[in-house]
Amino acid sequence: MLDQTDGYMTADGRQIGPVVMEMRNITLRFGGVEAIKDISFDIREGEVRAIIGPNGAGKSSMLNVISGFYVPQEGQVIYKGAPRPAMKPYQVARQGIARTFQNIALFEGMSVLDNVMTGRLTHMKTGMFAQAFWKGKAEREETENREVAEKIIDFLEIQAIRKTPVSRLPYGLKKRVELARALAAEPELLLLDEPMAGMNVEEKEDMSRFILSMNDEFGTTIALIEHDMGVVMDLSDRVVVMDYGKKIGDGTPDEVRNNQAVIDAYLGVAHD
Amino acid sequence: MPTDLLYGAEVLLNGLMAGVLYALVALGFVLIYKASGIFNYAQGVMALFAALTLVGIMEGQIPFSHLINATFGTNIHHFGWHVPAFAAIFLTMIVMVGFAILVQRLIFRHLVGQEPIILFMATIGLAYFLEGVGDLMWGSEIKKMAVGLPQGGSLWVEENTQWLGFGNEDFYGFFLDKLDMVATVIAIVLVLALVAFSQYTKQGRAMRAVADDHQAALSVGVSLNYIWILVWSVAGFVALVAGIIWGAKSGVQFSLSLIALKALPVLMLGGFTSIPGAIVGGLIIGVGEKLFEFSFGPMLGGATENWFAYVLALIFLVFRPQGLFGEKIIERV
Numbered sequence: 066m067l068d069q070t071d072g073y074m075t076a077d078g079r080q081i082g083p084v085v086m087e088m089r090n091i092t093l094r095f096g097g098v099e100a101i102k103d104i105s106f107d108i109r110e111g112e113v114r115a116i117i118g119p120n121g122a123g124k125s126s127m128l129n130v131i132s133g134f135y136v137p138q139e140g141q142v143i144y145k146g147a148p149r150p151a152m153k154p155y156q157v158a159r160q161g162i163a164r165t166f167q168n169i170a171l172f173e174g175m176s177v178l179d180n181v182m183t184g185r186l187t188h189m190k191t192g193m194f195a196q197a198f199w200k201g202k203a204e205r206e207e208t209e210n211r212e213v214a215e216k217i218i219d220f221l222e223i224q225a226i227r228k229t230p231v232s233r234l235p236y237g238l239k240k241r242v243e244l245a246r247a248l249a250a251e252p253e254l255l256l257l258d259e260p261m262a263g264m265n266v267e268e269k270e271d272m273s274r275f276i277l278s279m280n281d282e283f284g285t286t287i288a289l290i291e292h293d294m295g296v297v298m299d300l301s302d303r304v305v306v307m308d309y310g311k312k313i314g315d316g317t318p319d320e321v322r323n324n325q326a327v328i329d330a331y332l333g334v335a336h337d
Numbered sequence: 338m339p340t341d342l343l344y345g346a347e348v349l350l351n352g353l354m355a356g357v358l359y360a361l362v363a364l365g366f367v368l369i370y371k372a373s374g375i376f377n378y379a380q381g382v383m384a385l386f387a388a389l390t391l392v393g394i395m396e397g398q399i400p401f402s403h404l405i406n407a408t409f410g411t412n413i414h415h416f417g418w419h420v421p422a423f424a425a426i427f428l429t430m431i432v433m434v435g436f437a438i439l440v441q442r443l444i445f446r447h448l449v450g451q452e453p454i455i456l457f458m459a460t461i462g463l464a465y466f467l468e469g470v471g472d473l474m475w476g477s478e479i480k481k482m483a484v485g486l487p488q489g490g491s492l493w494v495e496e497n498t499q500w501l502g503f504g505n506e507d508f509y510g511f512f513l514d515k516l517d518m519v520a521t522v523i524a525i526v527l528v529l530a531l532v533a534f535s536q537y538t539k540q541g542r543a544m545r546a547v548a549d550d551h552q553a554a555l556s557v558g559v560s561l562n563y564i565w566i567l568v569w570s571v572a573g574f575v576a577l578v579a580g581i582i583w584g585a586k587s588g589v590q591f592s593l594s595l596i597a598l599k600a601l602p603v604l605m606l607g608g609f610t611s612i613p614g615a616i617v618g619g620l621i622i623g624v625g626e627k628l629f630e631f632s633f634g635p636m637l638g639g640a641t642e643n644w645f646a647y648v649l650a651l652i653f654l655v656f657r658p659q660g661l662f663g664e665k666i667i668e669r670v
Binding site for chain 1: 537538539542543545546548549550552553554555556557558559560561
């Protein structure tokens with residue numbers, strides 16, 4: 066059993082904390098197809114954890130299990146030391162787990178600011194009638210949430226498009242707005258489903274920078290799926306490798322890079 | 338000022354007031370359609386049911402009394418008390434929230450992800466079911482909506498606008514119906530409240546989120562079920578207000594459910610997804626049909642109000658199928 070209190074020190078000197086999320090023997094089936102076969106791994110506080118693997122390996126399914134969009138047939142999800150019962154995605158979100166989607170799921174009809182503000186919904190406590198009759202309290206709450214949203218908009222350098230309707234934005238910026246919305250929830254665990262898919266080199270560099278400084282400045286724990294091997298190796302502290310629904314490797318980028326099973330299954334040919 | 342122009346102005350005012358009422362009915366449709374993609378055929382029947390329930394509660398009627406009497410051989414009809422209008426409106430609202438919960442729990446929760454036409458069919462079924470339940474609960478006789486709304490023409494407006502004729506003997510001042518005026522004020526307040534609700538409250542924000550993207554809404558912690566119940570409740574409230582106003586105009590009877598048909602051209606004009614569209618669409622139709630009747634009615638044998646709105650909507654459909662404010666339909670290949 067994993068010790069809940071330990072941690073480790075990264076190569077660049079960041080202290081990684083105890084386990085936040087543990088996946089224990091997860092199996093997920095769609096009809097007769099096993100998308101995930103008996104996989105276990107954990108995510109620790111403050112780390113950048115990557116899930117990699119070829120197409121159809123079950124990476125997105127895994128992210129969907131963590132965020133509650135899929136319910137596994139077998140296995141346990143242990144969040145902050147307690148087994149999590151079967152939950153709806155919105156309940157998972159209220160527990161402090163935010164996410165982005167592979168195909169971008171934004172509120173296209175709203176402005177950038179409004180999109181980021183929806184990320185604050187889980188932090189808005191004032192009830193419907195209190196908002197109508199107790200203006201002061203509702204206004205104070207709105208101001209506080211607004212401040213957090215603006216801080217994140219500044220951080221991700223999207224001030225210039227704050228009031229722009231999302232539907233008018235190019236793809237790369239949409240990805241960034243989606244990240245801003247997820248970050249606005251001040252999540253305990255942030256899940257990114259292919260944050261750099263379809264981006265050009267420059268956009269990828271920007272996104273990498275944001276992910277690293279997010280982790281650095283806010284101490285956000287991040288689990289991400291990514292195809293670009295170079296990016297994954299640079300960004301992440303530990304990597305899970307999946308292939309055909311099975312886990313074939315788990316460790317630091319260096320360990321994974323030198324794992325023969327990973328080289329065979331995923332990288333195909335070793336370049337170095 | 339020439340008398341014709343003054344009559345025209347009066348017609349315009351009356352058209353604007355009628356338009357606000359059309360907008361009110363159309364709003365009920367827009368709310369549900371935006372949030373869940375359901376075109377709610379039952380919106381008109383909901384207005385009827387709400388009006389029946391309100392009158393029933395006010396008069397202390399025993400619900401299902403016919404059924405009870407037929408089953409147990411009793412002869413009960415009334416509790417023997419009267420509930421004041423304000424309390425009765427509140428109680429009716431509770432009934433409408435209960436209705437919203439039942440509709441979501443028993444019908445639409447099981448139809449998530451189905452084709453729009455299936456959802457539409459479900460609302461047709463719901464409409465006739467609700468009509469039957471309303472009949473069974475409160476009886477089918479025509480009732481009076483006596484919530485204290487004023488009736489008749491406003492003498493005050495007439496006397497205070499007489500000077501506009503500048504001594505013209507034929508002009509007696511504007512004739513405006515008191516009920517229409519009150520209804521307009523109520524409808525405007527309701528529309529403003531709805532807009533404020535959807536723009537500035539947490540639930541309103543969540544509602545807009547659900548209307549825009551289900552997956553994204555879930556990921557920011559919004560419960561779809563809760564929002565759908567909320568939306569049906571708000572639509573129930575809009576139906577109640579519409580039921581009160583139209584019930585006060587023409588009595589609470591089953592033809593009340595046909596006001597929904599008046600909302601259809603408004604929706605085609607304003608777009609099914611736009612709250613401002615419903616308002617502007619309502620006003621255009623209200624003013625348009627009154628002015629058209631005023632200027633061309635005599636030539637065309639009158640009663641143009643019966644069809645004008647639909648023809649206008651048809652013409653609109655040809656040139657702008659998404660409506661005035663509806664989301665533009667762009668197919669990407």
